[in-house]
Amino acid sequence: MKIKTFLNETIKDELVEKRYTLTPKIYAEVRKLDDLKFCNFGDLKKIIDSEILAILGPKDERDAPKPKAKQPKAKKTDNKKKETKDEPVRNMFTEGFLGDLHKVGENPQLYPETLKKHLEFTKGKVHTRFPPEPNGFLHIGHSKAVMVNFGFAAYHDGHCYLRYDDTNPEAEEKKYFDSILNMIHWLGYEPWKITYSSDYFDQLYAFAIKLIELDRGYVCKCSNETIKKNRGIDPVTGQPGGERSACEHRDLPIEWHLAEFKKMHDGAYKPGEAILRMKQDLKNPSPQMWxxxxxxxxxATHPRTGDKWKIYPTYDFTHCIVDSLENITHSLCTTEFYLSRESYEWLLDQLHIFRTAQREYGRLNITGTIMSKRRIAKLVNNKIVRDWNDPRLFTLESLKRRGIPPGAILSFINTLGVTTSTTNIQVSRFETSVRKFLEETVPRLMLVLDPIEVVIDNLDDSFEIDCELPYKQGNDEFGKRTVKFGNKIYIERSDFSEDSSDKEFFRLTPEQPVGLLKVPKVIKFKSLEKDSNGKITKIHAEYDSESTVKKPKTYIHWVSSKSATPIKEVRLYNQLFNSENPASLSSEEFLTDINPKSEVIIKGALIENNFFEVVAKSPIITDSLKKLNFYVQETTEVSGNERIRFQGMRLGYFCVDYDSSDDGIILNRIVELKN
Structure with a gap:
């Protein structure tokens, strides 16, 4: 407790700033504390490390060693003409983990004859699969798995299955099946075939019987507690390490096991009364062989097979067999399944079928988020978020609703590459990647979040100027639009200050004129009006038609009073949690870690009326957009209002939310203009 108090009350600010580089100093300071001077440092270190992890979360790119500055090379003088080359675009499929994968047919087989049939089917083409369980919505981590499997196959002109791993009917719902396929389509991929583990239930059952006949499978009626004890697992800590022993049913005659398995199949047993186990190697140090x-x-009634089955195969039994039956050349999964490779290959070899090669890569984690289905359900049930597609979450449905383009997600994953290490990425890095993608792909509009009316007294109501603005500066493909400037406009409240002495404020003040984007002359302050609470309600200004001001210090955006379109709500989204690692908090603590400003709702915003032209044309597809490495064409079948994206000039990137209706427009801020 004393260590926790010291870290949270004495040194937390410095720790958050300097992160893990401060650890040696913390070790030294803790050892100076009166009550801890004579404690064993090894014990203290474990506690300190645990508390630091709770505050900072896992190490990420901020904690990587800073590269040493390169010494400038001596200049060489020669007559050769210098050549400039474009920086090569990173390709995750040709480098790192994916670049090192075996070619089709090169993975070793215990029974070489199985390879011949495999190659006859695959014809040398890569075959992968994306095998989600249809018991929840996909999240940002799954997008990496989608891209690894579908992208790797596509890069090698191969095929990728979408295989629903529907072996747990108690948790499966139609909405999950539908959402998974929609998200794959949204990311721009099309499955070669859509299959289900349940397609193979009859074959899997036959393989289970074969396993028993080979004396490699047996029916066990032990309780969960007994099974754990026999595996040497401590009942208190849950940790392995104790003596392992065989189940009392393990060595009964094969005929007994066949009869008992038939009884399981026929519904003679209730859940928990009997299971079929693989007869592996209890002396093996790997728990996956116990x-x-x-x-x-x-x-449970299965969504596809109904009440036909009373028994269901597990992941460990199903996954490898179906991989083999579908002639998967590369079974790509995350590193938490690394130990499963041994049991995976063991089972295929026992059944004398093609041994698909399982290979493992590091998963993707993003700081400040949670991926747990159970915890997200708590947020939804406690009405902290709207639903599973709330833009503050990191489900793919949420990111889609927030307006993040699918191409931005693919581009982000490509920049990270694929290795065998878990990738812990700051959310700010993800947003930077999204911002970079949006910068090249969306038009610009003038949006005023907190409008204050400016009346230009020396212009009459009939005065009007057509101001021409590009939808994207420097890219004519986006086209141009016209905005009418008159004697009444709206500007951001933050673009006016009553304090003329602030030398760092370059916008409108009583003594400082300001330029309006694409308006020929500046405006100068004349007077203002306030309500009874002292809030400014109106600014009176003068149009500098005589050009007394040659060049203003800055230009601000604005909207015309005559043509401004009201916005019902603008929803500004920020990180949902205060901490960097909410997943490390207890199931109750994380509910108190909510950032109260994770969603800020602004009413009364105004936007230029060219917004409706952008709506009509969205998504705006240009030749330069099509040339992007990860351009994804969003169709109406899988995309809705979120395809309507634009940059609110000087404010950020926005999209239209699902909640928009005839009653009003609702915008979501995708990301700010800058971190």
């Missing part, structure tokens, strides 16, 4: 469960009894 007689894994192959089948269990479930009294």
């Amino acid at each position: 007689d894994l469960i192959a089948y269990r009894v479930l009294n």
